[in-house]
Amino acid sequence: MSLRGLVKHFDTKLAVSQVNLDVPAGSFYGLLGPNGAGKTTTLSMAVGLLRPDAGQAFLLGYDAWADPAAAKARVGVLPDGVRLFDRLTGPELLAYHGLLRGMEQATVDQRARELLEVLELGVGNRTLVVDYSAGMKKKMGLACALLHAPRLLVLDEPFEAVDPVSAALIRDILQRYVAGGGTVVFSSHVMEVVERLCDHVAILSDGVLRLNGPLDRVRGDRSLEEVFVQVVGGRVATGSELAWL
Amino acid sequence: MTPGVLPFVRLKLRLLANGLRGRPARIALFLLGVVLSGVFAIIGYAIFAIPGVAHRPGAAAILLPLGGAVIVLGWLFLPLVFFGVDESLDPARFALLPLRRRALLRGLFAAALTGLPALATLAATAGMVETAAQLGGPAAAVGELVGVVAGLLLCVAVSRAVTSAFATGLRSRRSRDLAAIVLAMFAAAIGPLQLVVLAGAQRADWGAVGTVAEVVGWTPVGAPYEIGLEIAAGRWWAALLKLLIALVAIGGLLRWWSATLENAMIGTVGSETRRTATDRHPVALLLLPRLPRTRFGALVSREVRYWWRETRRRASLITFTMVGLFMPVGLSVSDSSPGALVIFMGAMAALGLANQFGFDGSAYAANVTAGVPGRVEIGSRAAAHAIFTLPLLEVVSIVVGALYGDPGRIPSTFGLLIASYGVGLGLVLPVSVRAAYAFPASSNPFAMPSGGSQAKGLIAFGVLLGSIVVSLPLQIVALLLGPVWMWIGLPVGVAYGTAAYLIGWNMAADLLDKRAPELLAAVTPNR
DSSP, rough: EEEEEEEEEETEEEEEEEEEEEEOOEEEEEOOOOOTTSSSHEEEEEHHHHSSEEEEETTTTHHHHTSSHHHHHHHEOOSSSSSOTTTSSSHHHHHOOOOOHOOHHHHHHHHHHHHHHHSSSTTTTOSSSGGSSSSHHHHHHHHHHHHTOOOOEEEEEEEHHHEEHHHHHHHHHHHHHHHHHOEEEEEEEHHHHHHHHOOOOEEEETTTTEEEEEEHHHTTTTHHHHHHHHHHHHOOOOOSTHHHH | OOSSHHHHHHHHHHHHHHHTTTTTHHHHHHHHHHHHHHHHHHHHHHHHHHEEEEEHHHHHHHHHHHHHHHHHHHHHHHHIIIIIIEEESOOOGGGSSSOOHHHHHHHHHHHHHHHHHHHHHHHHHHHHHHHHHHHHHHHHHHHHHHHHHHHHHHHHHHHHHHHHHHHHHHHSGGHHHHHHHHHHHHHHHHHHHHHHHHHHHHHTOOOHHHHHHHHTTTTTGGGGGHHHHHHHHHOHHHHHHHHHHHHHHHHHHHHHHHHHHHHHOOOOOOOOOOOOOOOOOHHHSSSSSTOOOOOHHHHHHHHHHHHHHHHHHHHHHHHHHHHHHHHHHHHTTTTTOOOHHHHHHHHHHHHHHTTHHHHHHGGGGGHHHTTOOOHHHHHHHHHHHHHHHHHHHHHHHHHHHHHHOOGGOOOOOHHHHHHHHHHHHHHHHHHHSSSSSOOSSSSOOEOOOOOOHHHHHHHHHHOOOHHHHHHHHHHHHHHHHHHHHHHHHHHHHHHHHHHHHHHHHHHHHHHHHHHHHHHHHHHOOOO
């Protein structure tokens, strides 16, 4: 995935400004940033969900805005804060996504059952997705993104609201996926996860890309959290405010 | 501490103002709403003031209670069928505040009174005060003023209580059938009234209408509007009694609303029946029988399930069914021609798709990331809607044929229905891509975004008007051909409707291919 000069305004506010980012094939790429930094906006523009005001996004070499069909066919996306078609049951939803991607029926059936089993969502589960817990919905979304075996995964906050057991499972799946030659880009604001998983990171704040590159180079000899807080310009409580607490 | 009603009113006005800020399209819609309300108010005032200015107490005794009843019933039905309720003050948002239910109810009621519809209604019915003043002097005028205000309170109470109850009913899946029956009963109640009025008006049988007016005058829907007339006639006891009837009705409705409000605040009742596990294959579970195992099949199957499983869509289907069954009954008794009705019904069926992407909300992102071509997307949605609508239209044509005692007309009526449905789709499909809007994240299927009622109403009005104009040639041909039309009506109607649909389908698909991300942004509710 590579982004070239992406810009997005909302009304008069500049949400993302001139983001250039190259994600090498086969890398595990973490996009870090505080709340409201423009992570979701950037990823939405990259996968063709939000039209950028300027700039280009290439997915596996295909321009996501000039040739969307080719680009979208090769990418799996887990958007954040977006509902699934949650009035379907889990198996129905996976079948829907599979057929939407133009897959063979037999392949859809086989992969859907396997995904439901591995992610512990229940193969014969007939509860509607709307009645799932937040963590189950996240896993369901991930299953939908994985179903067509894309070579690039773009995941927005894949670990949010997921319990530790499921998070470990998802980490495992993603690591194996990268080891098999796939590329993962995901956003998060949890340092530990990024530090443990990623070989590359980028730090975004106020819509500007502050730092990016291989993890070791970005981090140097400090912890990622120190670098992050310094780059973003956060403040540390001095002890004099909120004295009434 | 219980806050007064002012904070609620201020909150509502603030929400309205913020909704308009920096959005020229919204402002234009709002101004149009102001103009239309003004026109309604002036015409209403004039009509209700005529009997007084002309000094015709007899006419007043008919016009005031019946006119008042029409207004009250309008407040009851228009939100259910066309407009939805402006739920910018969603009760669920107040659930965490330390508010007593009485205070909350008072506040929400005051907020509901704040708005164009209430203002326009008050101005229109003020014409009745003029009439009362002309006929009975200041005392009657004061009495009628009290009555008109009571009438307004009744209107608002009725619309809030019924939509709230209906929404609560539809929310739990088990009681959806009950809700359908309740609406059918309301529709049935408006039927006879309309029939008698229309029949009476056509035969100029003012005696019968007068009797009806007298009866209506003693029901809550007509009573408040007759208070001034009773005073003018010197019957103080009747005036007091009618005021009492109105007040009791308002009190009862508020009590009912308060009961359903509790439900709305707590949210969905988790009375989901546990479904047993299944070992059928996922694809077989999703696809309806006889649909191709392709993208198109998957989209149609999902749409069909959504029409039934999602409350908003289900509400629109049920409402349309009821209107479809009861409108012909109403019109047949008054002996008017079914032609106009048929075109109206077909176009109204298509209106169900006017904000089809809004129903999906942000879930539509799945189709955007999968890169579904516009032609498949639009075509599958229309197909799924037609699966529900065509049988319904068939039933409507049978009902019309049976009521007019002319079964031979059923096929040609069906043809005309399909033609107008196709024309309606042809207009609605591009509109649904171009003018989509997000529904609020409320579980009330009638809830509309602030200002959305006007948008929805205008779109509905435009599509109805457009469909009637576009279907007019066919209607004229039908009239000219007479008996021949009975034979060729069905194929010609199908061809006409299909052609109109194909044009709209093409336009909508091209628009969608260009604007899918913008459409997604438009239907995603603000977080």
